[in-house]
Amino acid sequence: MEKIIRILKIWTLWELLKGLGVTGRYLFRKKFTLNYPEEKAPQSPRFRGLHALRRYEDGEERCIACKLCEAVCPAMAITIEAAPRDEDAPDQNGAGLSRNYGNRRTTRYDIDLFKCIFCGYCEEACPVEAIVETRVYEYCFESRNGSVITKEELLKIGDQHEAQLAVDLEVDGRYR
Amino acid sequence: MFELSDTFINVLWNLLMIVVIVAPLMLGVAYLTYAERKIIGYMQVRIGPNRVGPKGWLQPIADALKLMLKEIILPTGANKALFVVAPILSIAPALAAWAVIPFDDGLVLSNLDAGLLYILALTSVGVYGVVIAGWASNSKYAFLGAMRTAAQVVSYEIAMGFALVGVLMAAGSLNLGDIVRAQEGNLFTWYWLPLLPLFVVYFLSGVAETNRAPFDVAEGESEIVAGFHVEYSGMTFAIFFLAEYANMILIAALSSVLFLGGWLSPFQGIPVLDPLTAWVPGLFWLLMKMSIFLFLFLWFRATFPRYRYDQIMRLGWKVFLPVTIFWLFVEGVAIYAELGPWFSDVLGAR
Numbered sequence: 001m002e003k004i005i006r007i008l009k010i011w012t013l014w015e016l017l018k019g020l021g022v023t024g025r026y027l028f029r030k031k032f033t034l035n036y037p038e039e040k041a042p043q044s045p046r047f048r049g050l051h052a053l054r055r056y057e058d059g060e061e062r063c064i065a066c067k068l069c070e071a072v073c074p075a076m077a078i079t080i081e082a083a084p085r086d087e088d089a090p091d092q093n094g095a096g097l098s099r100n101y102g103n104r105r106t107t108r109y110d111i112d113l114f115k116c117i118f119c120g121y122c123e124e125a126c127p128v129e130a131i132v133e134t135r136v137y138e139y140c141f142e143s144r145n146g147s148v149i150t151k152e153e154l155l156k157i158g159d160q161h162e163a164q165l166a167v168d169l170e171v172d173g174r175y176r
Numbered sequence: 177m178f179e180l181s182d183t184f185i186n187v188l189w190n191l192l193m194i195v196v197i198v199a200p201l202m203l204g205v206a207y208l209t210y211a212e213r214k215i216i217g218y219m220q221v222r223i224g225p226n227r228v229g230p231k232g233w234l235q236p237i238a239d240a241l242k243l244m245l246k247e248i249i250l251p252t253g254a255n256k257a258l259f260v261v262a263p264i265l266s267i268a269p270a271l272a273a274w275a276v277i278p279f280d281d282g283l284v285l286s287n288l289d290a291g292l293l294y295i296l297a298l299t300s301v302g303v304y305g306v307v308i309a310g311w312a313s314n315s316k317y318a319f320l321g322a323m324r325t326a327a328q329v330v331s332y333e334i335a336m337g338f339a340l341v342g343v344l345m346a347a348g349s350l351n352l353g354d355i356v357r358a359q360e361g362n363l364f365t366w367y368w369l370p371l372l373p374l375f376v377v378y379f380l381s382g383v384a385e386t387n388r389a390p391f392d393v394a395e396g397e398s399e400i401v402a403g404f405h406v407e408y409s410g411m412t413f414a415i416f417f418l419a420e421y422a423n424m425i426l427i428a429a430l431s432s433v434l435f436l437g438g439w440l441s442p443f444q445g446i447p448v449l450d451p452l453t454a455w456v457p458g459l460f461w462l463l464m465k466m467s468i469f470l471f472l473f474l475w476f477r478a479t480f481p482r483y484r485y486d487q488i489m490r491l492g493w494k495v496f497l498p499v500t501i502f503w504l505f506v507e508g509v510a511i512y513a514e515l516g517p518w519f520s521d522v523l524g525a526r
Binding site: 031 | 215218219220221222223226376475476478480
């Protein structure tokens with residue numbers, strides 16, 4: 001009996017028709033396609049996109065050049081050089097002394113985005129929430145060395161996205 | 177005023193008819209590629225091309241333009257003359273075969289009495305283009321692809337030929353118009369029912385003949401890159417592409433004419449529907465039947481994985497061929513016994 005069923009199945013192309021049935025059903029399924037520039041996938045507050053350096057509300061940069069991010073970076077994409085700040089120097093009478101004068105600050109903070117694997121360890125290692133990763137994922141480089149972004153560029157990105165960054169850090173802060 | 181000789185007018189008339197057939201065919205090929213991408217996309221739960229023009233309707237035009245503007249590369253080691261001739265050899269039969277396809281009662285470019293034989297001959301010639309392309313390219317992938325195609329097409333030609341023998345036995349004619357007329361009656365006097373195994377074998381052999389999935393070992397991306405046309409680019413590649421799709425449409429048209437009653441209305445012999453749909457031209461029914469087969473082509477491609485080479489050979493020689501021969505025997509008996517509505521007057525008509 002089993003043998004007869006098997007032979008019948010072979011000669012009626014049963015399995016092949018079943019396969020056609022599957023693709024036939026899928027023809028009418030709801031499509032998963034996202035019409036990208038018009039529609040975008042939802043993002044998590046933990047989204048790890050382009051990097052940024054943040055500032056305090058008074059405009060002072062947060063980064064204290066502790067180099068923890070540089071040390072933790074598995075791709076060695078971060079290069080930091082540091083020195084005491086010589087801006088805001090007081091005049092000869094000692095007037096105009098800024099509280100930031102002489103602080104340890106970075107003189108160079110480069111991230112090579114070709115090396116970076118967007119793991120988010122730098123963000124996690126940072127004790128002052130200075131280096132963060134934004135939600136920006138649509139960017140490009142127009143030259144070969146354009147992949148290295150400097151401290152100025154990072155600060156600029158931070159200034160642009162500060163509102164969003166503050167909200168995301170606030171939301172995610174509960175789980176850190 | 178000057179007198180035009182009859183021959184001249186005749187030639188001109190024929191040229192005009194050729195344009196009238198080939199131009200829609202080319203458009204059909206273009207939009208068949210669009211339909212293919214859309215349908216396969218839908219079956220893979222994607223939406224397919226939708227960027228060029230509304231809903232992507234201009235996509236095939238953009239593709240054609242791109243292919244026309246691309247450089248044609250002649251490989252250094254290639255046999256230049258054959259390399260260029262090969263695509264022409266593969267498109268010519270694909271187009272020439274349309275001469276004998278009846279689009280409606282009497283609407284045929286060349287009413288050949290040996291139409292079926294002509295078709296069989298031309299579809300076999302098509303393989304030369306592929307074989308020569310593989311040889312002239314002087315590339316191992318192209319050569320392997322060409323060898324596979326040659327073996328495959330030769331094997332399936334035989335099963336296909338036997339399936340056609342079944343049709344001409346039933347119709348008692350090689351003229352495609354007469355074959356359609358012999359199927360007149362209703363949905364069930366068409367040859368798909370009495371010749372069901374031959375119908376299935378014919379269409380599947382047709383899929384194999386056009387090197388479409390699941391019989392596309394000639395292209396076999398996973399093992400031989402693109403098969404016989406690896407070295408082709410730009411317009412030469414486009415012509416191979418055109419030939420493949422023109423052949424698909426041809427097989428669809430032939431299957432409709434031989435087994436699904438060509439231009440005949442499916443409502444023939446049904447009391448109310450027949451007079452209601454009498455105004456619909458036969459061409460419409462033929463196109464409808466063709467689109468069913470074309471959809472099947474695409475459906476197969478979206479469903480079945482590629483056959484291994486030895487499986488293809490086994491299917492062709494050890495399954496299709498015995499099935500056709502067996503059914504020819506059954507059919508012979510049925511004709512002798514003047515069975516049912518199909519074979520009752522075959523002997524008498526002769």
